[in-house]
Amino acid sequence: MNGSVRVGHVVGVPLRMHWSVPLLVVLFAYGLGRQTLPAWTPGRSDAVYALAGVVGAALLMGSLLLHETAHAATARRKQISVQDVTLWALGGITRMGRPQTAKAAFVVAVAGPLASLVIGGAALGAGFGLHTLAGWAAVPGVVLMWLGWANLFLGVFNLLPAVPLDGGRVVQALLWWRTGDRDRAELAASRSGQVIGLLMVALGWISVLRGSPGGLWIVFIGLFIMVVAGAERRRTALNTALRDIRVAEAMSSPVDTGADWLTVQRFIDEVAVRARHSVLALLDFEGRPSGIVQVGRLAGIPGPRRETLRVREVATPLSQCAVAAPDDLLSEAIDKLSLRTGMRILVVDGGRLAGIVTGKDISRLMQRHTLGGRRPDGSRSEDTWSDGRRTDDDGTGTGTGDDGTR
Incomplete structure (x- = not known):
């Protein structure tokens, strides 16, 4: 998510925090310390209320993290890849691959709300117990009750049958x-x-x-x-x-490439000025793809640095690119796209760059499908209906926009 920074790992998955999280903590701490606690436990000092408010807000963020951790841990147990967990103003987001079975999708979806409900029940019970005690236990008791009600609300709200909430995933x-x-x-x-x-x-x-x-x-x-x-x-x-369509049917080939060991200046003079695209693939000494570089980024490098800086040092490495094989399903390859990769998929076959798929390629494929044109294998890209049920549905969705790279 844009505006987030990496702060660590949870269950082996990168943990990111959005800039809105500190604001959320301040908001919750203020509400708890200035409104809830004075109403339930009057007579304490402002310092006690402020400290308890900060602790309660921190515990709530911790419970949100446990909610997302439950999703991530369950997904990994079900052999689903998890990219990262991000906390932000509306709770959290766990980015993961698509489950391969309905059972796996259901288990992953309910894991988060169940964690919130369990935390809420435990906190509420402990809070009621402490609140009945006199003296110092009253303030922690109210904090725990507040935390419990918040988690119960979070668990119930997330079960609403609306994507992207967990309840929508359960219905799905x-x-x-x-x-x-x-x-x-x-x-x-x-x-x-x-x-x-x-x-x-x-x-x-x-x-x-x-x-x-x-x-x-x-x-x-x-x-x-x-x-x-x-x-x-x-x-x-x-x-x-795009159902049943392979990456090879959509890719463009050959691809404009350049050597990644060239200096930025040589790359501009020998490759970039002659290229037709704004993003170019890079090859290493052995001719294997090593990443992509944006021509616009090269233009922003000061002149003196261009003579010594290697183009691979300002490129996006292959590990951060969307990569697929020619025989992979195009729909699965598209799932690998992100804001970081852009609308580009590098097609690699046997360690060699076989082609590239961009938004323009997918748009062209969608247009051919809409017109009912023939696919490379000779079959028609149109819907076939039998007995009122779809037997070969390729859909009629609209094409994606061109990312300007091809």
């Missing part, structure tokens, strides 16, 4: 198991997310009009759900349209 997994059609299940879950997001926006505005500023937070969450659900619906439509 159940529909997948029931129908056997993953794409159909994903489309239904994303529609549910859009509807619930819209209802939350409406509810939030009604609250604002009735004088409750907190309704703006509901509006924001509803808009977030609508946007993400809409994006997932488009992605599912794309995956449906």
Whole structure:
């Protein structure tokens, strides 16, 4: 996620923190220390309230981390790759690969809410117990009760049947198991997310009009759900349209390349000025792909440094690029794309660069599909229906935009 920094690891997965997290901690600490604690345990000093508020806010962020850790740990047990865990203003995000079975998808989805419900129940029980005691135990008791209610709310809210919430993933997994059609299940879950997001926006505005500023937070969450659900619906439509299509059918070849050991100046003079694209693939001494470099980035390097700096030092290494083999499914290769990789997939065969897939290539493939053109294997890229059920659905989704590199 943009605006986040890496702060460590959790269950072997990189942990990132968004810049909004400290603001969230301050907000929770203020609300707990200035409102909740004085109302429940009056008569304490401001220092006690402030310290307890900070501790409570930190414990809440820790419980959010445990929620996401439950997702990540369960995914790894189910042999699902996990890219990272990010904490931000609306809780957390665990980026992972697509589950291969409905059962795995269901287990991963429920792991987070179950963790929150367990934490909430335990904290609430301990808080009630401490609150009954006199003296010093009253303040920690209120903090734990506040933490417990917050986690119970988090667990229940996340079970709403709206993608990208965990409840939407649960619905998606159940529909997948029931129908056997993953794409159909994903489309239904994303529609549910859009509807619930819209209802939350409406509810939030009604609250604002009735004088409750907190309704703006509901509006924001509803808009977030609508946007993400809409994006997932488009992605599912794309995956449906590209079903059973191999990377080799979409890639462009040959690819403009350059040697990664050249200095930046030599690379500009001998390769970049003659290239037709804004992003070029790099090859090492043995002719194997080593990464990609953006021509625009080379232009920003000061003149004196261009004579000594190697182009590979300013390139994106292969380990951070989206890479696929010619026989890989295109839909699976697209899942490897991220903001860091851009809309580019390097196609590597036997350690050699065989081609590249860009947004323009995918758009061209989608246009051919929409027109009902023939695929390279001679089959037609159009839907076939039998007995009211789709037997070879390639979809009719819209193409992705050109990233300007090809």
